[in-house]
Amino acid sequence: MLKKCLVLFLCTLPLVAGPKLVFEKTDHDFGDIDKGDKVETEFKFTNTGDEVLQIQDVKPSCGCTSAKPEKASYEPGESGVIPVSFNSSRFNGNITKTITVTSNDAENPKTVLHIKGVISSDVNVTPTFLNMVNVPRNNDVVKKEIHVETTKMDKLEISEVTSNQDFVKAEPIKVSDKKWVINVSTVGKQIPTGRNATQAQITFKTNSPKQPEIKARVQIRVAQPIQVTPRSVYFFSSKKGEARETTVNLRPNLVKDFKVLEMKSDLAFIQAEVEDAGGNKRLKVKLTDAAKEGKFNGVITLKTDLEDQPQIHIPVRGSVI
Structure with missing residues (x-):
């Protein structure tokens, strides 16, 4: 009899000390989703511990997903749900999103929930992002297509x-x-002076009730007389008291030649010198041993004899340890 009572007593003891968050599932597949639909599901859980469970935070991986628990506190043995909704209007094809649940479960303070699906559209747009590079600043028409x-x-x-x-x-x-095909065109001469990299947005309406309006972005980069490679200089994790050096190539792109009239660095410990290299020019950039510990961020400015590119700005970033 005593043995039976002992077994019964042990069986009634909590299996886990402290709060314990246990989900019935951590993954959900929505399957096929029509673009524009808002789909929903629930992740059910139970506090299998012997103390109050606190849901401290529920954080989706993007703003397209919303998730909020019914309440924050759950007694031992109590169950709850985290409802999740996903708005498909900004996505196409296969999608995978996560929801991170933070609780006072000491053994597993963060649980990651996963949702996935395949979004199919009434209207397919290719591409939704147009990249128009090296647009000459003249009257030539540069064209791209959106299908x-x-x-x-x-x-x-x-x-x-x-x-x-x-x-x-x-x-x-x-x-x-x-x-349909949407012909997108630009003329470099019409792009405002000083805007060498700019964007535009194409908007159009369709007869799809789920996609009545569609937008596509256009990125434009105007061709420069001088091509700078790389565009930035990095000297990260440099040792204090040791000099470092790197090279930036300055290649004529729309001109045969050019002159650098003046150079200036806004960091006293960064020096720059221009060398001719068979039609191209090289900018030797040196981090001197005078650099102090810590991060730095500056710019080297070159003044040229070109009307369309009178200045070249080269960012310089790094750190000294």
């Missing part, structure tokens, strides 16, 4: 195609009932 098509709808319609920048034009052309 817009559907595999779900019987007929695709596009209207109200606009650009938020005057120097970027967008013209829709119907290829078939299921496909």
Whole structure:
């Protein structure tokens, strides 16, 4: 009898000391998701410990996912859920997102929950990001294409195609009932002076109820008379009292030759010297032994004889240990 009572007593003792967060599952697959839909699920859990469980934080990996527990405190043996919703409007194809749950479970203070799915669209846009590089600053027209098509709808319609920048034009052309091409063009001469790297946004409307408006970004980089490689200089983890040196190549791009009229560094311990190298020029950048401990961040400025590129700014970053 005593033995039976002892066994019964041991079975009624908590299996875990302290709070213990145990989820029924930590992964959920939404499967196929129509673009624009908001899908939801729940992650159920139980406090299997012998003290109050505190849900201290629930942090999704992106703003497209929301997750919030019903409450913060759960008694031993009490269960709860963390509802999770995902907005698919900004995504295409395979997606994987995480939700990190922080609690006072000493053995496992952070639990990572995973959601995944495959987002299919009424309207597919390729690309959604156009990169127009080395655009000459003249009257030449530089063109790119955005392809817009559907595999779900019987007929695709596009209207109200606009650009938020005057120097970027967008013209829709119907290829078939299921496909359109948007011709995007820019003229370097029309890009404001001083804006060598700029962006524009193309917006258009469709007849899809789930994707009534679509946006595509355009990145433009104007061709420079002098190509600088690399664009920045780094001297990280430099030893105190030891000099270091590196080279930046200055290559004529739209001109045959150029002159460097003046050089200036805003860091006293950074020196720079220009050397000719068979039509190109090299900038020798030296970190002197006068650099003090700590991080530094400065700029080398070169003045040239070119009207379209009168100055070249080369960032210099690093640290001395």
